[in-house]
Amino acid sequence: MAVGCNRTGGAVFFKIRLAAGESENTLVGMSNTLSPVAYDAKIEGNVIFTQVDAAINWMRSNSLWPMPMGLACCAIELMAASSSRFDISRFGAEVMRFSPRQADVMIVAGTVTYKMALAVKRIWDQMPEPKWCIAMGACASSGGMYRSYAVLQGIDHLIPVDVYISGCPPRPEALLDGLMRLQKKIMGENAVQDQKRELLESI
Amino acid sequence: MIETIQKIRAAFPNAVLNETFFRDEYSLTIAISSLRDICLHARDVLGFNYLIDVSSVDHFGEEPRFEMVYELYSMRDRIHLRLKATVSEDDCQAPTVSDIWPTADWHEREVYDMMGIRFVDHPDLRRILMWEGFPYHPLRKDFPLEGKHSDTPGVAFSHPAPLAGGPFVTVPTDGTTQVREPRARHAEDLTTPEKIIANP
Numbered sequence: 448m449a450v451g452c453n454r455t456g457g458a459v460f461f462k463i464r465l466a467a468g469e470s471e472n473t474l475v476g477m478s479n480t481l482s483p484v485a486y487d488a489k490i491e492g493n494v495i496f497t498q499v500d501a502a503i504n505w506m507r508s509n510s511l512w513p514m515p516m517g518l519a520c521c522a523i524e525l526m527a528a529s530s531s532r533f534d535i536s537r538f539g540a541e542v543m544r545f546s547p548r549q550a551d552v553m554i555v556a557g558t559v560t561y562k563m564a565l566a567v568k569r570i571w572d573q574m575p576e577p578k579w580c581i582a583m584g585a586c587a588s589s590g591g592m593y594r595s596y597a598v599l600q601g602i603d604h605l606i607p608v609d610v611y612i613s614g615c616p617p618r619p620e621a622l623l624d625g626l627m628r629l630q631k632k633i634m635g636e637n638a639v640q641d642q643k644r645e646l647l648e649s650i
Numbered sequence: 651m652i653e654t655i656q657k658i659r660a661a662f663p664n665a666v667l668n669e670t671f672f673r674d675e676y677s678l679t680i681a682i683s684s685l686r687d688i689c690l691h692a693r694d695v696l697g698f699n700y701l702i703d704v705s706s707v708d709h710f711g712e713e714p715r716f717e718m719v720y721e722l723y724s725m726r727d728r729i730h731l732r733l734k735a736t737v738s739e740d741d742c743q744a745p746t747v748s749d750i751w752p753t754a755d756w757h758e759r760e761v762y763d764m765m766g767i768r769f770v771d772h773p774d775l776r777r778i779l780m781w782e783g784f785p786y787h788p789l790r791k792d793f794p795l796e797g798k799h800s801d802t803p804g805v806a807f808s809h810p811a812p813l814a815g816g817p818f819v820t821v822p823t824d825g826t827t828q829v830r831e832p833r834a835r836h837a838e839d840l841t842t843p844e845k846i847i848a849n850p
Contacts, residue, residue, distance in 0.1 A: 592797060
């Protein structure tokens with residue numbers, strides 16, 4: 448797959464060369480023998496024009512690496528969602544590695560005590576932009592049944608939440624539904640304008 | 651077991667203030683000033699080599715207000731002994747037993763964090779559950795369940811939790827589950843269980 452980008456009259460176009468049935472090596476070899484290539488007949492039917500936002504969002508939303516912030520019983524449902532019966536990898540979110548530097552979405556699954564809130568915030572700060580947050584279950588969304596001095600009344604007091612999932616705990620299907628809603632939200636974002644401002648100005 | 655109690659009473663005739671026996675468990679109320687001597691005696695002479703738990707009670711409205719409770723166990727003789735000692739609110743400190751039983755280290759930190767009783771000569775008396783800078787001791791009776799507002803800049807904040815009519819409490823009654831189950835109850839209801847049975 449070869450990717451090119453050019454900007455004409457304010458609109459940004461994004462070209463994707465889908466090498467259907469071709470490996471990277473054959474492409475390189477072709478350009479060596481026929482260089483300079485004025486017109487490649489094989490390129491017809493293999494080029495898709497789209498907006499760069501749509502392409503970036505498409506790539507991002509189908510490869511969401513979660514940071515599993517399992518704090519209570521919701522984490523058991525989170526594990527079930529990633530296991531064989533529910534298989535969160537069908538939606539491209541199976542890479543749960545407890546590694547915030549490589550994560551895209553933090554799934555806060557469970558009761559956030561004030562004591563743990565310090566660690567949750569720190570891990571959130573370690574995640575690179577762009578990043579999203581799913582508050583899984585009643586506790587992470589609102590404190591749930593824990594109306595107590597010890598429990599943070601919703602993780603949205605500390606970090607911005609994109610999707611709230613109800614339930615105590617939510618079924619794995621609910622988590623998958625929340626993930627699909629997050630994917631829809633990502634598909635509607637202005638990825639380049641919002642997050643690549645410096646790159647746009649340099650073009 | 652009764653010989654053990656007699657041995658403690660003989661060794662510390664003035665320190666043992668009260669002795670209760672309830673459901674095969676012995677409790678000794680002792681003076682807090684003699685706590686360390688009695689604990690050392692219990693470990694070295696009587697063989698209480700295991701400290702099960704250290705806890706504290708807040709008798710709010712009474713004087714002395716606080717009470718320390720030590721649960722001792724002898725692995726050799728398989729007997730259990732409870733030591734109680736009162737702590738006044740003005741003094742609000744107790745001697746540490748963390749050098750006698752090292753397990754007391756974190757137990758005493760929890761008591762300090764939750765109840766605010768300081769332990770003299772404790773090696774590392776920091777809060778264990780709440781964060782450094784939190785200004786309250788949450789298990790005191792005058793601390794509300796929903797918490798209080800606090801702000802430690804750069805560390806943490808806390809807000810009172812909305813109780814929505816609570817606190818939700820259970821009531822020990824002979825009534826049905828519907829009567830017993832947790833729900834928002836007013837203070838006057840709690841003092842009259844008959845009313846709750848009549849109007850669940």
